[in-house]
Amino acid sequence: MPAMPSSPAPGGRGRRPVDRPPITPTGIVDAALRLTETEGLDAWSTRQLAAALEVWPRAVYHHIGDRDAVADAVADRVVGMISLPSQELAWREWFSALLLEGRPVLRRYRGVARRLVRIGPIIPSALTMMDRGILVLQEAGFAEGATAAYRYLTNSAFTLVMVEDDRAENLPEARERLAGALAAHRDDPERRGLAAVGAAVTSRGTDDPEAIAALEDDFYAYTVERSLDGVAAVLSRPDRGGLSG
Amino acid sequence: MPAMPSSPAPGGRGRRPVDRPPITPTGIVDAALRLTETEGLDAWSTRQLAAALEVWPRAVYHHIGDRDAVADAVADRVVGMISLPSQELAWREWFSALLLEGRPVLRRYRGVARRLVRIGPIIPSALTMMDRGILVLQEAGFAEGATAAYRYLTNSAFTLVMVEDDRAENLPEARERLAGALAAHRDDPERRGLAAVGAAVTSRGTDDPEAIAALEDDFYAYTVERSLDGVAAVLSRPDRGGLSG
DNA sequence: ACCTGAACACCGTTCAAGT
């Protein structure tokens, strides 16, 4: 067996067994989806993906293209998993359902939220979501303000998922430094604003993962509600409904 | 001169001139700040930073530590450049000023916004900003809701800067695909929601950088206003002011 | 058409040693 100085051996044995069928674009995305679930979209390498498929990295390029092409396909699959609410719901309920149901799907595949907000329009399933959402807003009377409102509502929620994904990537040591930095000012008379945060942080468990998850759930729901309130405000002030210019 | 198989030559010559003073933590952050301005916080490498200082990579580790430590110091410098509004302003004006003035600073140093929303509490200058902001909200009557409102307002604006940074990283080719994907549905009767976006996109110049910047400015201002509206809504409904639990 | 095997030009970090 030859030495492999710059690539991991695909599957550990020298050559792909002859009885195995050729890899396919669908199979590549299946494997990338599994890696995204365990590692996150930005954490797996093309070499890991190739190893999972038991081929050399070059084979993946032959079927789909570079890392970005694979990641785009993964994002399309994941966004397609988000079920779109019924078009008969009122706009506020429609978006509330979409954003609350979208979070667990996106969080399961860390890094997809970032890609969604970055290149949404070239993700086919995101275009479908956008079409439905804008229709709902148009029918609710948002007129020219519908596109800005759509982008604002989805950005608010999905960028928060992106931040949650980023923080999940933090090492335990970094998480402790974060909680500690806030708790340190709990009784600081010079920084009465931070003292309030410190008190809030220390009153709940900062080490219990379930307590932290509950805090994240609450702040996500708060974010969705405040953004819906913010957009609702333009309906009562139609002069400010669209973007200027 | 010996071969350097795994590191660039610092400064191109074999050895650092004896007359140069030793590098310092401050000098390292100065150089990293310049690289962040030209390349973005995530785009420069420790090797590039070392080359700019005309030392071998190991020397940087000796004075500050790893890449994360340098990036944290850069983020602290940049956030410290954001001037805090007068504490005498009303809460809405205070946040409007902070978020509108914070954007150009953060965009000048791409990637810092992401780090700010990810590890804010361990960035000293971000803690100062947080202390002031929460005081302003407390004095405006937000009570226990002040910390959630602070996080919501700063997240809304700074995560949008993060998305703008990400999109600035897109290659021209990817930017065209994005605009094209929306414009493609301009006259699509099957997708009336997307048609509205397509029309809006094609009515303005999609290639003129100034027109694109103006659209981004408008949407940022819209985002800030909607978030302020969303938070203002809790003042009139005090039962929903804080987070549940 | 599909894939191998190796290479190219990079990373971040750490080793042991030198002055």
Added chain:
DNA sequence: ACCTGAACACCGTTCAAGT
């Protein structure tokens, strides 16, 4: 104390060749 020079264990992508 400060820094060199080299190494370790990785990256994404591309080359030329094999079946």
